[in-house]
Amino acid sequence: MSDPVTGIGQIENAIAARIKQASNGDALGYKLKKVESYSGQFDTDEFAQLTAQFPCALVAYVGDWQPPERRQGGRQVFPKFAILCGSKNLRNQAAGRIGSDNDVGSVQIAADIRMLLSEQMLGLQMDPLEPGAAVPVINSTTRDRYASVISIEFLGGYFEQARKPVGEDGNLETYFSQWDVPPHAAPPEDPALPRAADKVDSQQTVQLPQD
Numbered sequence: 001m002s003d004p005v006t007g008i009g010q011i012e013n014a015i016a017a018r019i020k021q022a023s024n025g026d027a028l029g030y031k032l033k034k035v036e037s038y039s040g041q042f043d044t045d046e047f048a049q050l051t052a053q054f055p056c057a058l059v060a061y062v063g064d065w066q067p068p069e070r071r072q073g074g075r076q077v078f079p080k081f082a083i084l085c086g087s088k089n090l091r092n093q094a095a096g097r098i099g100s101d102n103d104v105g106s107v108q109i110a111a112d113i114r115m116l117l118s119e120q121m122l123g124l125q126m127d128p129l130e131p132g133a134a135v136p137v138i139n140s141t142t143r144d145r146y147a148s149v150i151s152i153e154f155l156g157g158y159f160e161q162a163r164k165p166v167g168e169d170g171n172l173e174t175y176f177s178q179w180d181v182p183p184h185a186a187p188p189e190d191p192a193l194p195r196a197a198d199k200v201d202s203q204q205t206v207q208l209p210q211d
Contacts, residue, residue, distance in 0.1 A: 008061045008079055011156060012037055014122035015081060015129075016059045019113060023057075028112050030104045032057055038084055042138065042149065051088050051147050055104050057113060058084040065132070065155050074161040081156065083117075084137065085109035086149045106148040110134050117154055127157035 016035055023032040034053040038060035041050045050056070065080040087106040119128045132153030139148050 011079065011122070011124065011126065011158070012059050012061055012081060014124060015083070015117065015154070016057075018117065018120065018122055019057050019059070019083070022112075022116055027116075028109075030055065032109070034058070038082075042084065047138075047140075047147075050086070054086045054088040054147065055106075055109055056084075056086045057109065058086070060084065062153070068160070071159065074159055076157060077160045078155070078157045080132065081154045082151045083110075083113050083154070084149055084151050085113060086138075086147065088147045106150040110150045110152045114152055125158065130155045 016037060019032070020035040022028050023030075023035060032055050034056035036058060038058040040046070041058060060082050062080050062082045064078050066078045068075040068077050085106045087104055087109060089103050089105070114131045114134070117129050118131050121128050132155050134150055134152040137149040137151045140146075
């Protein structure tokens with residue numbers, strides 16, 4: 001049985017894992033040097049350094065392609081993901097896109113990923129992925145190399161179960177919060193657990209009125 005979807009991050013990770021598996025297993029016919037989630041690597045200051053790790057595929061959640069729909073027990077959510085396919089070439093910009101000799105181009109990477117992910121559920125309880133638009137993002141010259149990045153979108157959907165409000169009986173009775181003001185406070189050993197009162201900058205417990 002498929003594992004349940006727990007959020008956007010699980011789908012994003014599953015997409016990256018699928019691409020990495022195909023790359024490492026030589027299913028693409030070439031090796032991608034980097035496959036991971038996108039976290040601003042194409043910003044101006046980092047882009048020149050990133051091209052050293054081309055060809056690559058970076059995965060990002062880019063919003064929903066339509067509003068959620070109410071369903072019994074929760075809602076159907078419709079996330080959209082983009083895979084940024086990057087390549088470089090010494091010849092010219094066209095070669096960066098199309099590829100030449102043993103260097104794969106961004107167009108080929110995008111086409112291969114579209115075939116790899118289309119109609120796939122990635123072992124999750126979700127609707128099969130549907131390919132969306134593919135658009136050029138970057139065509140530039142950096143460090144005497146021509147770099148090209150194409151973004152290809154995938155549309156998904158999954159059921160998000162409604163969750164009860166915090167509180168044993170579904171009522172929110174007590175609200176507790178802590179604040180740390182960086183850089184003076186060291187990060188907690190376990191961010192999921194409250195810190196000791198003598199290690200936080202401020203904390204407050206509020207008893208909320210009940211009907």
